[in-house]
Amino acid sequence: MSKNVIIVGLRISELKGKPQHTLLGNPMRSWALFERLGRYGFNTQLFVGAGCDIDEPIQQEFGDRLIVDSQEFIKKASENDCIVIVCGTRIHETIAQHPWVLDIRNAKIVLAQCYHNRPELLPIEFSSQIKHALFVTPRYLCAWNADYPTIPSSIMTTGQVDKEPNALESNGDxxxxxxxxxxxxxxxxxxxxxxxxxxxxxxxxxxxxxxxxxxxxxxxxxxxxxxxxxxxxxxxxxxxxxxxxxxxxxxxxxxxxxxxxxxxxxxxxxxxxxxxxxxxxxxxxxxxxxxxxxxxxxxxxxxxxxxxxxxxxxxxxxxxxxxxxxxxxxxxxxxxxxxxxxxxxxxxxxxxxxxxxxxxxxxxx
The missing domain is CATH 3.40.50.2000 (Glycogen Phosphorylase B;)
Known part of the structure; x- marks a missing residue:
């Protein structure tokens, strides 16, 4: 079983404050896996890119696990003891933002929290490396199974930051x-x-x-x-x-x-x-x-x-x-x-x- 996991999702332009609270959408999903898979024994790293604006406290705590160079990511992805997670939204959009992921070879790729709602198939050099795909909606799961019947798939939870039950008002607005x-x-x-x-x-x-x-x-x-x-x-x-x-x-x-x-x-x-x-x-x-x-x-x-x-x-x-x-x-x-x-x-x-x-x-x- 591989213990090293590297994660890439949609572009992260900045990491400020408490990322799980200050990130929106798909970057929040990537950060959740980056931060929480360690509980299960995985060593995680996250691609943020060279242009990401990172608060100093976040850099001090996580800097050695944040990947800023795509070639470094590709190199790690090809290592036998590493799993690649491509996280969130349409896979096509992730590829559009990070076209270098198509240069990954001989990897173990898992899709997580993804949509599958585009008619064109993924490039074969990418899809042939996918070991499993997780979706948040049965509709995407069915569409995936129709297009890729030999790649295992499953449903996963939709994530949100939980809130303290401490509201003092409900004003009707x-x-x-x-x-x-x-x-x-x-x-x-x-x-x-x-x-x-x-x-x-x-x-x-x-x-x-x-x-x-x-x-x-x-x-x-x-x-x-x-x-x-x-x-x-x-x-x-x-x-x-x-x-x-x-x-x-x-x-x-x-x-x-x-x-x-x-x-x-x-x-x-x-x-x-x-x-x-x-x-x-x-x-x-x-x-x-x-x-x-x-x-x-x-x-x-x-x-x-x-x-x-x-x-x-x-x-x-x-x-x-x-x-x-x-x-x-x-x-x-x-x-x-x-x-x-x-x-x-x-x-x-x-x-x-x-x-x-x-x-x-x-x-x-």
Whole structure:
């Protein structure tokens, strides 16, 4: 059994503070495995690349296990006592960001926490080295088995950082956290805000796709400019001024906790009727104990049912359905909010993710 594990996922641009709390999305998944597989006897290293901005305390604690050179990674990958984990999102996207992984030869590769939703097959020189593939959704597992019937595969846990069940407030407000991929969503939020003037509707996002199909990157503006840019985008799609109770926030990862502690409803929006990705914001909302409006067909709606946490709304639902769903979820007693935090935190724990991956690694010769 190999004990040395090297991990590569999507690009990590910086490591600040507590990485499990300050990283977002796929880099968070890579870090979870890097940090937690040691419990099962594995020696882990993580590819961060030469351009990663690393806090000095993190460099001091982990620096000797962070790989910055792709050639060093390739060399380690070819060693007999090493397993390579390619972690998170579409494998094609990882390859696009790190094309050098296709130069790995004679390796033992495991895919972890991945999506499989692209029609083109992986290059044979890469797929022939895969020993196992782990997916967070049965849909991806079935698609993988159809394309690669001889490569073992299994389901694994979706991970989230668990939260202390210490919320003191549940004020009935709603929140959306994530990238905004079309302006129709801002139109919906503006309508909800105008129709529920006694509640606030919070939007936490760093990127918004405008009507020209280009992303507006909010970090490129200062705080006052961001609010003006957001209001202008809302007015463009809504036709009138942004409602006062539709409130924009630019909150870097790890800075949103005080807001999440207060609100009651998390809004999940699926960007098109063919959407097959798990929306990670659903588990994220659950670990804060929120009620949720989940927009189909994203398979993450199953977690709303699992925790009896809200309403699943059809893709083509009209505004009245959204408005009715919101109104029935605004009442969320604080004790229920905290109980859900505890239950969902245990379910989505990164410890469970590491366990699922370790169970596979322990059987790879």
């Amino acid at each position: 709603a929140i959306f956290v994530g990238h905004i991929h079309n302006l129709k969503f801002l139109n919906l939020m503006a309508k909800l805000a105008e129709n529920n003037v006694d509640k606030n509707f919070h939007v936490v996002t760093s990127r918004i796709k405008n009507s020209e199909g280009k992303y507006v990157v909010m970090k490129d503006y200062d705080e006052e400019e961001r609010n003006d840019v957001f209001a202008a985008l809302v007015k463009r799609i809504y036709g009138t001024a942004c409602p006062d109770n539709l409130i924009y926030h630019f909150l870097p990862p790890g800075k949103e906790e005080s807001l999440m502690d207060k609100v009651s409803v998390g809004i999940d929006y699926t960007w098109n009727p063919d959407w097959v990705l798990d929306n990670s914001k659903v588990p994220y909302y659950l670990t804060y104990g929120l009620n949720i409006i989940a927009h189909l067909p994203a398979p993450s709606h199953r977690f709303v049912t699992r925790f009896d946490a809200g309403v699943n709304v059809e893709q083509a639902a009209n505004f009245n359905t959204w408005d009715k769903s919101f109104k029935q979820l605004t009442t969320l007693p604080v004790e229920h909010k905290n109980a859900r935090r505890y239950e969902s935190g245990k379910f989505f724990s990164w410890d469970n993710v590491a366990f699922d991956v370790a169970a596979v690694l322990l059987n790879i010769e």
